[in-house]
Amino acid sequence: MDKQNLIECHERIKPFIHNTPVLTSKLIDAFLGAKVFFKCENFQKMGAFKMRGATNAIMQLSQTQRKNGVVTHSSGNFAQALSLAAQSLGVKAFIVMPNTAPQVKKDAVKGYGGIVTECAPNLAAREQTSKAIETREGATFIHPSNDDEVILGQGTACKELLELCPDLDFVCTPVGGGGLIAGTALAAHYFGNNCKVIGGEPLEVDDAYRSLQSGTIETNTSTNTIADGLKTQLGDRNFPIIQKHVDEIIRVTEEEIIAAMRLIWERLKVVCEPSSSVALAALIKDKEKFQGKHVGVIISGGNVDLGNLPF
Incomplete structure (x- = not known):
């Protein structure tokens, strides 16, 4: 880079x-x-700040990838960032959140148009659920930081x-x-x-x-x-x-x-x-x-x- x-x-x-x-x-x-x-x-x-990275990541996708949407797992700011960035760019955002995440955070993600799927509160469950959505929807996974x-x-x-x-x-x-x-x-x-x-x-x-x-x-x-x-x-x-x-x-x-x-x-x-x-x-x-x-x-x-x- x-x-x-x-x-x-x-x-x-x-x-x-x-x-x-x-x-x-x-x-x-x-x-x-x-x-x-x-x-x-x-x-x-x-x-x-996460709005910046989420927006850039979606903008770098091909038209086909955008059509199928994006997916991430996050209980915090990146869940909201990817949802709002996707909404701004006319792209679907699938967000995997632990079922223990505060309701206020789930509501915020939904308010930005994110499609929330809940899972058990551990990394294995988050990754498994994200992978299932990737396969089912053809969505592109975007990692919050890596x-x-x-x-x-x-x-x-x-x-x-x-x-x-x-x-x-x-x-x-x-x-x-x-x-x-x-x-x-x-x-x-x-x-x-x-x-x-x-x-x-x-x-x-x-x-x-x-x-x-x-x-x-x-x-x-x-x-x-x-x-x-x-x-x-x-x-x-x-x-x-x-x-x-x-x-x-x-x-x-x-x-x-x-x-x-x-x-x-x-x-x-x-x-x-x-x-x-x-x-x-x-x-x-x-x-x-x-x-x-x-x-x-x-x-x-x-x-x-x-x-x-x-x-």
Whole structure:
């Protein structure tokens, strides 16, 4: 995936996405001793950066593939993103969701036109059900994070940020399935000026941190974190990009995630979900590293359950 791929991807999806705002806070700058620029993907269509990758992936399909629809398995933001992107492009979206997914998420997917099939809440059941739909409908499977076209789409958020703030020293993103940080790393490499990429990851699900240490894709035995969007693991498409272009992954505790989330709500006056605040939590955790620097933070989404806030 080269610079031209990223430029073409951005031009392709521009009519279907928002160029989201970048916010700053003098108080957060003073607290960190750095200039911080927050790219607010919580203001993206359907409330998260995943709209970018979903749109690009569908647009790259042939007419025949589009006619038969797309399928994915997701209980979160990608389910909504693929449904809305498909609806915008006149394509059917089959979404496999665990039967334990919150009703509000199932309703959101259906509201965007997604055709929901429920399954048992484990990866084997999700994959089996998706495969059955692929076979029956002829639908094309699109992975939420381990897909080249999805990775390119996610990278356009950082590309937009660097167009506005070309002299960033660092960009920090949360790490879950690896699509956002891999896309961000490509954008920083091609459009940044010696811009390093840092990942923030919950200590409770630190598979990406361990994967970089061991050189192979690691998994988690437990997923006990408030950052529910970051429970997935890296894939064979995004891991090599992360190995090559990501500088470091900083692990943060649940308390640090909640404190950072609260800071964003209080100081930026915006709604962000726990997964999004992991990036700021990482900056706070290792703030000596960022002293006097210009730092971009991607607030990945704002789809938070308001009835279940941690503060």
